[in-house]
Amino acid sequence: MKIATWNINSIKVRLPQILQWLSEHQPDILALQETKTIDENFPKAAIEAVGYQVIFAGQKSYNGVAVITRHLPQNVITDIPDLLDPQRRILVASVADYRIINLYVPNGESLLSEKYTYKLSWLAKVKNYLQQQLKEHPHVVMLGDFNIAPETIDVHDPAIWSDGVLVSEPERAVFKEFLSLGLNDCFRLFEKSSGHFSWWDYRAASFRRNLGLRIDHILASESIAKKCVSCIIDKNPRKNEQPSDHAPVLAEFL
DNA sequence: ATGGTGGCGCGGCCA
Numbered sequence: 155m156k157i158a159t160w161n162i163n164s165i166k167v168r169l170p171q172i173l174q175w176l177s178e179h180q181p182d183i184l185a186l187q188e189t190k191t192i193d194e195n196f197p198k199a200a201i202e203a204v205g206y207q208v209i210f211a212g213q214k215s216y217n218g219v220a221v222i223t224r225h226l227p228q229n230v231i232t233d234i235p236d237l238l239d240p241q242r243r244i245l246v247a248s249v250a251d252y253r254i255i256n257l258y259v260p261n262g263e264s265l266l267s268e269k270y271t272y273k274l275s276w277l278a279k280v281k282n283y284l285q286q287q288l289k290e291h292p293h294v295v296m297l298g299d300f301n302i303a304p305e306t307i308d309v310h311d312p313a314i315w316s317d318g319v320l321v322s323e324p325e326r327a328v329f330k331e332f333l334s335l336g337l338n339d340c341f342r343l344f345e346k347s348s349g350h351f352s353w354w355d356y357r358a359a360s361f362r363r364n365l366g367l368r369i370d371h372i373l374a375s376e377s378i379a380k381k382c383v384s385c386i387i388d389k390n391p392r393k394n395e396q397p398s399d400h401a402p403v404l405a406e407f408l
Numbered sequence: 409a410t411g412g413t414g415g416c417g418c419g420g421c422c423a
Contacts (some may be wrong), residue, residue, distance in 0.1 A: 190415065216422070356414050382415070
């Protein structure tokens with residue numbers, strides 16, 4: 155079972171690259187974030203034409219999540235308890251034996267911003283939902299753009315990235331709580347060193363200089379983390395013309 | 409230190 159996540163920053167612009175990537179890697183599940191389109195305009199037929207099914211929850215211009223699958227997605231959820239949120243950032247579905255929780259976590263803007271308050275309250279509600287899902291489902295995969303770099307080794311320059319959004323202590327504490335509840339960071343099951351990133355700013359030639367952050371994650375509950383045999387960040391699509399600013403993360407489970 | 413790029417949609421917001 156191959157499961158992947160990719161913040162594609164517009165489904166419209168990136169569709170050809172997504173189809174190319176699906177063809178190359180043949181994942182069973184691909185979770186997308188920042189589709190940036192309303193459901194009526196989602197390119198469902200183009201994805202179905204290459205042998206996949208797709209579910210999506212979008213809005214005009216911003217946010218938006220989707221899950222592309224080989225198998226039928228069931229028990230689909232777009233809104234979780236106690237979170238009345240017009241922003242489309244969560245898409246949950248059961249696919250085969252797996253409970254898939256696809257997240258586009260708010261960026262937060264700055265520590266003094268209302269958006270940061272929103273980010274922390276949003277994460278608290280997701281944590282509660284995760285606890286409930288772990289009780290109901292034996293095989294949970296929570297993945298997506300977390301907009302959190304969990305550790306110092308997940309940032310290119312810890313001095314610059316010491317106390318802003320994406321690295322602040324409260325955000326990292328929530329990430330640790332996700333792990334404490336029984337999830338495993340699949341990438342760190344294998345790679346222990348620094349310098350591995352999933353996002354590079356479009357500006358200042360950040361990708362060429364590898365000035366990035368690891369903020370896109372695949373977290374798996376214990377029973378399936380044991381069956382994880384690889385987890386890689388595929389930097390190749392970031393080298394494309396008109397790339398997303400994020401790279402896909404791909405995990406394989408036996 | 410500031411501003412650098414990109415997407416949406418056509419002015420300004422968001423990342």
